[in-house]
Every structure is written in C-alpha cells, then in structure tokens.
Amino acid sequence: MALPLWKNLLQTTKKRILQQRWLSLYNGAHGYEEELVKKKLQQFSGGSVNLSKEDNGIGILTLNNPKLMNAFTGTMIVELQERVTELENWKDGKGLIIHGAGNTFCSGSDLNAVKEMSNSQDGMNMCMFMQNTLTRLMRLPLISVALVQGKAFGGGAELTTACDFRLMTPGSEIRFVHKHMGLVPGWGGAARLVRIVGSGAALQLLGGAARVDPERALRLGLSEETLPSSDETTALGEARAWLNQYTEGPTTVIRAVKKVVTAGRELPLEAALRTEKDIFGTVWGGPANLQALDRRPKQK
Structure with a gap:
C-alpha cells in the first residue's frame, strides 16, 4: 500500500515542480x-x-x-x-x-x-x-x-x-x-x-x-x-x-536538495515549508532512503 502512495506523491510533486520551472516571467500581457x-x-x-x-x-x-x-x-x-x-x-x-x-x-x-x-x-x-x-x-x-x-x-x-x-x-x-x-x-x-x-x-x-x-x-x-x-x-x-x-550521491537526493534550497530562496516561508514537505515525501521511503537504513547498524 505504501509504495503506490509514494509513487503517486512523487508524480504529483514532479508535475508541480516542472510547471513552476517552465513558468515564464513574461508573456504576451507584457508585450x-x-x-x-x-x-x-x-x-x-x-x-x-x-x-x-x-x-x-x-x-x-x-x-x-x-x-x-x-x-x-x-x-x-x-x-x-x-x-x-x-x-x-x-x-x-x-x-x-x-x-x-x-x-x-x-x-x-x-x-x-x-x-x-x-x-x-x-x-x-x-x-x-x-x-x-x-x-x-x-x-x-x-x-x-x-x-x-x-x-x-x-x-x-x-x-x-x-x-x-x-x-x-x-x-x-x-x-x-x-x-x-x-x-x-x-x-x-x-x-x-x-x-x-x-x-x-x-x-x-x-x-x-x-x-x-x-x-x-x-x-x-x-x-x-x-x-x-x-x-x-x-x-x-x-x-x-x-x-x-x-x-x-544518489541523483534523486541531490536534485531534491537543490529543489528545497530553491524553494527556500524564492518562496514565502509558508509556501517554502509546504514545498519542502512535498519534496521530502518524494525521497522518504525511496530507494536511497531504504538503502541508507539498511546500511545503518540497528539501534539497541
């Protein structure tokens, strides 16, 4: 159940970030x-x-x-x-x-x-x-x-x-x-x-x-x-x-790092926090995260 949910969240967040990235500063309304x-x-x-x-x-x-x-x-x-x-x-x-x-x-x-x-x-x-x-x-x-x-x-x-x-x-x-x-x-x-x-x-x-x-x-x-x-x-x-x-390091993680920094630089605090939450959701439980957990010694 968790894997389909993670994949759906990943696709939704990717779509939103892609739309933001392609957003033009200027268009026909600006001549x-x-x-x-x-x-x-x-x-x-x-x-x-x-x-x-x-x-x-x-x-x-x-x-x-x-x-x-x-x-x-x-x-x-x-x-x-x-x-x-x-x-x-x-x-x-x-x-x-x-x-x-x-x-x-x-x-x-x-x-x-x-x-x-x-x-x-x-x-x-x-x-x-x-x-x-x-x-x-x-x-x-x-x-x-x-x-x-x-x-x-x-x-x-x-x-x-x-x-x-x-x-x-x-x-x-x-x-x-x-x-x-x-x-x-x-x-x-x-x-x-x-x-x-x-x-x-x-x-x-x-x-x-x-x-x-x-x-x-x-x-x-x-x-x-x-x-x-x-x-x-x-x-x-x-x-x-x-x-x-x-x-x-893993490509997904490096790209996520850059995205959260961009959000923090450009967005108001509340919007940056929500964006960070969404990006966090795309890597939590992902391959890099699970592999890192497997490598860590178990806590006693």
Whole structure:
C-alpha cells in the first residue's frame, strides 16, 4: 500500500515542480512575443553554446566565441535557451559547470548586435528573453558552478550570478561594467547580486563598475574558492573535483536538495515549508532512503 502512495506523491510533486520551472516571467500581457524575439536575435550569428553530459551526472556548458572573448551573439542567446531546455529534460543530471572557451569566461553581449538593436523595444525584448532563460537556469535541479577564467564582464558577470556557486582562477576578474555603457544590468544580474553580496556591496560593484579580483570576490562572498590553476583544461578538472563534493550521491537526493534550497530562496516561508514537505515525501521511503537504513547498524 505504501509504495503506490509514494509513487503517486512523487508524480504529483514532479508535475508541480516542472510547471513552476517552465513558468515564464513574461508573456504576451507584457508585450513579449518570444518567437518574434528569437527571429530577431537569430539575425546576429556567430559562436555557439555547447553542452556535454558526463556519466557522473555533471553537465559542461561551454560559451564558444573566443574571437570576441565569448561575447553573446544573438544566436548564442537563443542557443543558451535551448541548452537550458535540454538540461531541464535531463533526468540523470546532478551538477553543471559553465565556462568559456579560450581561457576566458564571457565579455557580455556582442556589441555589433547591440548597435543593431539599440531601440528601446529591442532592448526590452532581449532583456525579457534573457531574464526568462537565466531564471530557468537558476531553478534547474542541478547544483551549478560558474568557472570564471579571464574576464567575466557585463552580461558575463550577470551570468555568473545565475549559478549557485562561482569559482575563480588566478588573474581572473568579474566586473559589472554596465555603467560605462550607459546601462544597468538587464538580465537579472542586479537582483541576484543583491541576494549574493547584499545591497551595499552590490551598489559599490554596480555604481563603481569595480574590478573584482579573486581575493575581493572571496571577501564579498561572490566566489567560493580560488582554484590553483589558470590553465583551461586543468582548471576545468579542478572545478569538477570541487563540485563533486556536493553532487556525489544518489541523483534523486541531490536534485531534491537543490529543489528545497530553491524553494527556500524564492518562496514565502509558508509556501517554502509546504514545498519542502512535498519534496521530502518524494525521497522518504525511496530507494536511497531504504538503502541508507539498511546500511545503518540497528539501534539497541
């Protein structure tokens, strides 16, 4: 009797969480037509966003436009959304590392595309598109890490804030340079930055367009650790090892951990408690729980 009840609860909770994850921040009521925005963005080609999935449940998302310091072209913005959708459907995923090709992270938006989309409506559409995508990225049931090598500027700095953790390599820097472009963050970076470092530090970083090196990032709580190596391949291996301490274990449990943390961060207390209860119900009496009980010595 208990097993069918557990399976039914699991399916109900999964459905609710999936609906929340796919919920768009913006729709037609906000003047936002996603398919039209995609067509506009796809006019500006170049680079790619690549995803590989490893057997241990770790995904590697690579921004690949090294000629422009991995700046986002229009097609890369659309590809990022496609990769996030792929990750949402990856049932075996536990963790994600985001990094840039060519030993640098991301310099923001491709200025050629920005100049061609300089009217207010185009800018707002790109803003809404990226806010939707990065919010979905942040809500993935995967523990995510931004591996910052070289420069993470502008939109690249915003992207780091959509990850659960940030690791930096020697000589790297994060910089919210929007003020120098006559802008403020538009991809959700300001709202997320306040939650990571607090309003005072966020105001300093945005108002001063301050350079944040690994030492300062550690002090602010913007970075978790400075990795030993600045070599691209070696640093990626170090990031894998760092992430493994949090993703080692049953997939169902790791994903449940991320879901309860997301609920606690985003929902009012009562709603977060109810969501935690529902997620708890999906793992209580589940295979990982029963195996752990079997391994424990009996109490006398």
